Amino acid sequence: MQTTKNERSERYAVSFQDVVAASQRIATVIHKTPVFTCESLDRLIGTRIFMKCENFQKTGAFKYRGASNAVMRMTPDQRIAGVVTHSSGNHAGAIAAASQRVGCTAHIVMPSNSTEVKKAAVRSYGGAITECLPTLADREKVSVEIQQATGATMIPPFNHPDIIAGQGTCALEFMKQVPYLDVMVSPIGGGGLMSGTCVAVDGVQPKLPIWGVEPTGAADAHESKLKGEWVPQTNPETICDGLRTSLGDLTWPFIRDRVDEILLADDKQTTRMMQFIWERSKLIIEPSCAVVLAALKEKIGSMDSPPAHVGVIIGGGNVDLTNLPWN
Amino acid sequence: MQTTKNERSERYAVSFQDVVAASQRIATVIHKTPVFTCESLDRLIGTRIFMKCENFQKTGAFKYRGASNAVMRMTPDQRIAGVVTHSSGNHAGAIAAASQRVGCTAHIVMPSNSTEVKKAAVRSYGGAITECLPTLADREKVSVEIQQATGATMIPPFNHPDIIAGQGTCALEFMKQVPYLDVMVSPIGGGGLMSGTCVAVDGVQPKLPIWGVEPTGAADAHESKLKGEWVPQTNPETICDGLRTSLGDLTWPFIRDRVDEILLADDKQTTRMMQFIWERSKLIIEPSCAVVLAALKEKIGSMDSPPAHVGVIIGGGNVDLTNLPWN
Numbered sequence: 167m168q169t170t171k172n173e174r175s176e177r178y179a180v181s182f183q184d185v186v187a188a189s190q191r192i193a194t195v196i197h198k199t200p201v202f203t204c205e206s207l208d209r210l211i212g213t214r215i216f217m218k219c220e221n222f223q224k225t226g227a228f229k230y231r232g233a234s235n236a237v238m239r240m241t242p243d244q245r246i247a248g249v250v251t252h253s254s255g256n257h258a259g260a261i262a263a264a265s266q267r268v269g270c271t272a273h274i275v276m277p278s279n280s281t282e283v284k285k286a287a288v289r290s291y292g293g294a295i296t297e298c299l300p301t302l303a304d305r306e307k308v309s310v311e312i313q314q315a316t317g318a319t320m321i322p323p324f325n326h327p328d329i330i331a332g333q334g335t336c337a338l339e340f341m342k343q344v345p346y347l348d349v350m351v352s353p354i355g356g357g358g359l360m361s362g363t364c365v366a367v368d369g370v371q372p373k374l375p376i377w378g379v380e381p382t383g384a385a386d387a388h389e390s391k392l393k394g395e396w397v398p399q400t401n402p403e404t405i406c407d408g409l410r411t412s413l414g415d416l417t418w419p420f421i422r423d424r425v426d427e428i429l430l431a432d433d434k435q436t437t438r439m440m441q442f443i444w445e446r447s448k449l450i451i452e453p454s455c456a457v458v459l460a461a462l463k464e465k466i467g468s469m470d471s472p473p474a475h476v477g478v479i480i481g482g483g484n485v486d487l488t489n490l491p492w493n
Numbered sequence: 494m495q496t497t498k499n500e501r502s503e504r505y506a507v508s509f510q511d512v513v514a515a516s517q518r519i520a521t522v523i524h525k526t527p528v529f530t531c532e533s534l535d536r537l538i539g540t541r542i543f544m545k546c547e548n549f550q551k552t553g554a555f556k557y558r559g560a561s562n563a564v565m566r567m568t569p570d571q572r573i574a575g576v577v578t579h580s581s582g583n584h585a586g587a588i589a590a591a592s593q594r595v596g597c598t599a600h601i602v603m604p605s606n607s608t609e610v611k612k613a614a615v616r617s618y619g620g621a622i623t624e625c626l627p628t629l630a631d632r633e634k635v636s637v638e639i640q641q642a643t644g645a646t647m648i649p650p651f652n653h654p655d656i657i658a659g660q661g662t663c664a665l666e667f668m669k670q671v672p673y674l675d676v677m678v679s680p681i682g683g684g685g686l687m688s689g690t691c692v693a694v695d696g697v698q699p700k701l702p703i704w705g706v707e708p709t710g711a712a713d714a715h716e717s718k719l720k721g722e723w724v725p726q727t728n729p730e731t732i733c734d735g736l737r738t739s740l741g742d743l744t745w746p747f748i749r750d751r752v753d754e755i756l757l758a759d760d761k762q763t764t765r766m767m768q769f770i771w772e773r774s775k776l777i778i779e780p781s782c783a784v785v786l787a788a789l790k791e792k793i794g795s796m797d798s799p800p801a802h803v804g805v806i807i808g809g810g811n812v813d814l815t816n817l818p819w820n
Binding site: 226 | 772
């Protein structure tokens with residue numbers, strides 16, 4: 167981001183100072199997740215891969231960072247009124263758990279066709295589930311109704327400064343653990359994790375290249391970058407359930423200006439890589455993480471002098487074990 | 494083991510000094526595996542559980558410790574002649590990988606009905622597979638033939654001093670990482686890991702209680718302890734494929750004299766616990782590890798004042814992902 171400090175704060179929703187403040191705010195409530203390496207993965211991909219294991223984060227995903235930051239930024243009065251969000255995935259569990267920790271009611275609007283596993287997870291973190299029709303329109307409608315009835319604060323899954331700043335703490339921590347990375351790689355769904363990553367990298371190692379990864383079946387960020395303008399995602403088709411959403415107006419500028427390249431992998435490559443990691447690393451990772459390693463395998467294989475130390479954010483490990491893609 | 498040093502060395506195949514020497518010998522070739530905790534597991538079992546994660550050991554199991562120790566104790570001439578063993582499980586991969594590291598041929602005798610996954614693992618570590626009939630008699634016969642033809646050194650899976658000493662390095666490391674354990678818990682198959690654990694605990698924390706765990710379908714150590722004499726395992730029936738074997742004459746004395754109690758769990762409890770750990774901890778663990786946590790859940794639940802800090806050796810994470818017990 168070749169801008170002065172003032173231009174930056176005008177153009178972007180989140181500053182490096184926001185990420186540092188978030189990091190201090192949530193330090194005692196999150197897990198400082200470990201960084202794993204795996205020799206057979208390195209042999210497969212052709213360089214040294216460092217995996218920042220957010221699958222070991224509380225609630226099983228990096229989403230707990232942003233959710234905690236957002237909830238902890240709320241005033242006592244806001245906490246009494248509660249929070250509301252709509253999500254069928256990791257954000258739902260993260261908001262429920264982060265709210266429970268501060269004694270705040272979390273209203274989670276979930277589509278009626280959400281799996282029992284996902285509902286059980288939200289319930290186990292004390293979330294109050296309201297079911298809706300499985301359409302974005304109905305999710306938003308029901309959320310607004312709850313918000314109006316209760317006065318709860320809406321915390322969306324990615325397009326929110328506190329969420330972006332919270333997710334940025336992951337890359338911040340990662341660069342302290344491995345200070346010699348040559349490239350930072352992260353998946354792109356709605357862009358919350360990637361935007362936070364951009365801000366953190368820009369503050370610590372401004373020259374570090376950043377690569378994003380998307381599944382071929384939901385490549386809206388890739389397309390947006392090609393066109394130079396924001397293209398929304400329609401009809402996503404991928405097993406990477408965390409990466410089906412469109413970018414938001416707060417996240418697109420980071421992807422537009424700071425992400426050097428967007429890599430792609432299809433679901434077949436993702437499934438194969440997911441099984442490889444489970445078998446060799448003994449780490450349970452989601453398809454939305456396996457897609458990153460699958461795309462890296464192609465990319466590194468095509469390079470004459472690949473980066474020696476590749477940092478990969480492994481976003482989560484919440485998988486329905488009774489419905490695995492290779493069975 | 495209430496014995497003098499001399500009595501001890503007469504009665505037991507391995508001394509604390511052997512374990513310490515093994516630990517120094519293999520220090521640079523093994524992974525120092527991490528210790529994991531999981532809040533939802535603690536809530537489920539009712540006390541604080543520390544998991545020594547040997548599923549992250551090279552080749553995916555603690556067996557690499559004993560195999561490395563045995564191979565590294567061999568003379569240059571012995572290494573040239575190679576090693577031979579019969580195993581369809583984790584010992585096979587461990588011997589192959591440890592041998593490959595020192596440039597020594599590993600002849601692995603595997604039953605013809607071994608899964609392709611297991612054969613592929615042995616091959617990937619450079620092991621030379623010879624197939625045999627799926628009977629213990631034929632496994633031994635073929636192994637002896639190879640031994641006679643090549644002069645290779647036989648390294649059995651557990652009933653061998655170098656193997657026992659190598660496996661003991663796991664508990665030794667564990668007690669350094671968590672010096673305030675109130676009980677040490679480990680599974681019992683052939684008894685190699687448990688014997689090494691007894692020696693290590695006896696040398697570092699002689700008053701620390703040791704609990705063993707077996708599946709109800711292969712409870713030979715439990716029965717042997719009850720009768721006060723070694724009872725071999727016949728017709729084991731359990732999904733815990735690492736725990737089907739009988740104790741050996743070198744391992745039985747440790748279990749007889751130093752293990753305070755043997756807990757049991759059935760396959761249904763084991764399967765349920767395995768799924769819980771995969772879902773909550775994001776760790777891939779084998780049935781032979783899940784059985785330990787399942788038995789602990791029963792045991793801790795029945796105690797008025799359970800131990801506050803329970804150390805559990807998680808032996809391995811090699812699982813056929815296309816054939817999971819809950820599917």
